[in-house]
Amino acid sequence: MSRTLLASLFLLAFAALSGCATNPVTGGQDFVLMTQDQEIATGRQYHQQLLQQHPTYEDPRLQAYVSRIGDELARNSHRSELVFHFTVLDSQDVNAFALPGGYVYITRGIMAYMNSEAELAGVLGHEIGHVTARHGVRQQSAATVTGILGAVISARAGSQAAGDLSNMLGTALIRGYGREHELEADRLGAEYLARVGYDPQEMLGVVGILKDQEEFEKQRAAEEGREPRIYHGVFATHPANDARLQEVVRAADRFKGSATRSAGRDTYLGMIDGMVWGPGEKQGVLRGRDFYHRDLGITLRFPQDWRVENQPDRLLTLPRDGSAMLQLTVEPLNERLTARQLLESKFKTNSLREGRALNIPGMDGYTALATLNTPFGQRATRTAVIVHDKNVYLFLAASKADGVRPQQDTLFLATIEGFRSLRADEATLAESRRIHVITAKAGDTFARLARDTDLNQHAEEILRLLNGMYPDGEPTPGQRIKIIK
Ligand SMILES: [Zn+2]
Structure with a gap:
């Protein structure tokens, strides 16, 4: 309806x-x-x-x-x-x-x-x-x-x-x-x-x-x-x-x-104290350029200085100037198709160019160029499909500038080929950040406390906001304050 x-x-x-x-x-x-x-x-x-x-x-x-x-x-x-x-x-x-x-x-x-x-x-x-x-x-x-x-x-x-x-x-x-x-x-x-x-x-x-x-x-x-x-x-x-x-x-x-x-x-x-802060584990956690997803058991690294949006239906990354985009979506694997066939079927195209198998240990994957509709209009796009566990991961990347191949293609490929399984020793990285209540010591400032968090940006401002001391308050020794870890 x-x-x-x-x-x-x-x-x-x-x-x-x-x-x-x-x-x-x-x-x-x-x-x-x-x-x-x-x-x-x-x-x-x-x-x-x-x-x-x-x-x-x-x-x-x-x-x-x-x-x-x-x-x-x-x-x-x-x-x-x-x-x-x-x-x-x-x-x-x-x-x-x-x-x-x-x-x-x-x-x-x-x-x-x-x-x-x-x-x-x-x-x-x-x-x-x-x-x-x-x-x-x-x-x-x-x-x-x-x-x-x-x-x-x-x-x-x-x-x-x-x-x-x-x-x-x-x-x-x-x-x-x-x-x-x-x-x-x-x-x-x-x-x-x-x-x-x-x-x-x-x-x-x-x-x-x-x-x-x-x-x-x-x-x-x-x-x-x-x-x-x-x-x-x-x-x-x-x-x-x-x-x-x-x-x-x-x-x-x-x-x-x-x-x-x-x-x-x-x-x-x-x-x-101990409450989850930011995205939950079910949404995946971003640390620096690295994205970790516990339930899917995957990780990948985004290009330096690109911002990442973790939307309900996709992961989207783009440079600050918005001159390109790379998105990752995931679907359950229902069809018995080769990686190449999956790519053609998911992106509804039969005109793949420069297609080749992806070199990712233990995973079946395929990448190719294809001309598709993108937020920038019809563009030469970098597409890829990776089959992992019971899921199909679909990459679609394009540059704003038109051309026979996307301008940022090397970066796109590096990101796609950096996709891998989460290792056992990385499990804690895929856990959500949490609020911790600590007692401020003499000399503690929000700038110093911010350096101990692994928040990507604006850590100092966020700590001040969380503690009701925005824009320029500082903790006093002995005060109970919230930090993020
Ligand atoms: Zn109201």
Whole structure:
């Protein structure tokens, strides 16, 4: 089914569920709203579909911790009768979002940037606010819900749609519900923080950290020509200059009870000590120019100074000036064909030139030139196929400049012929990077700590962002700080 058809089906379903009901936050009447039972049923259904596409982070202790913090906030919210479900997703994206009916999600990617329980509670409180104020199911945001849920539905429609789902989750959910609803979610989040004893000002702190992350990430994403990984609940203005946000957070002070609690910095850091950072092992890990994939059991080395994009469906590498591209895709081996036949069949061509077997020990491979459609237009391309284990690896490389062979052909061939099996002694290189919490010693600076990480670029800035000390803070001796290893 096409996305358009699914969207119209959903609109029909949505219209059928519509009615009139009391808004839990305002007490007023919302013109179009699902009943609570319908809302819960809808949330439950999409929760299952969402998990098929977005796996949960496998750490029961961390999941239980997030649920405990979230449940306490939810019990003190405007919909204390609703059973909330909190899920940590195994994603490096910096995001948190809620589906109708009390389904709240937070990625390990955003959790890396938080430095206390109170900051975690601030983000969860914001998402609970979207649920209690029923932003997802209000009439004016029907299109948003349709977009989100339409995308979730399309997860069932095959791998192309699955890619669309990631995009939709990356954009529709990041886009959020518009300025007024986001401000309302911040107001409610601050109120729930105050009600359980945290300082509501923590809301400004966590939004500030995420705003710094956003500005830095947007700049990097532009450099790397990709979508930024940012949180939807952050606005154009830095919270330090956002009078309206400061006002709604200050107003939450009146919900403070007699009992106050600490921000829970040590508890939180203890919980995320050892958490995966960046791409997971299932996506493969890049160290310097070398790419390692544990489950596929392969490694290869990319050209010096080329940037590498690890996309869900391909590995893409290109020079900074964008004058060439080399992509690697992998498919299960289903046909009994020779490497040459596989190359012809996969690239749908019967006019291979300069074909020859690849010289890779223990592997069957074939390479040739072929004129094919590329992002640069029709070009002479370097193609190759390698059969390894139960998979077929397909290389396609082209130069922007037209010619009888790609200009960077020597580099392309070197990369292709550098493909090999992962050795047993390389297994640790294929493991994900993790967050480690250490105690800063006298003389520790982020510049020095950055040299001990093996992050490819911007290590110093990333460490400052992760520790809430961007752009120029330094650790003080004895302070617990996060590093990446
Ligand atoms: Zn929001």
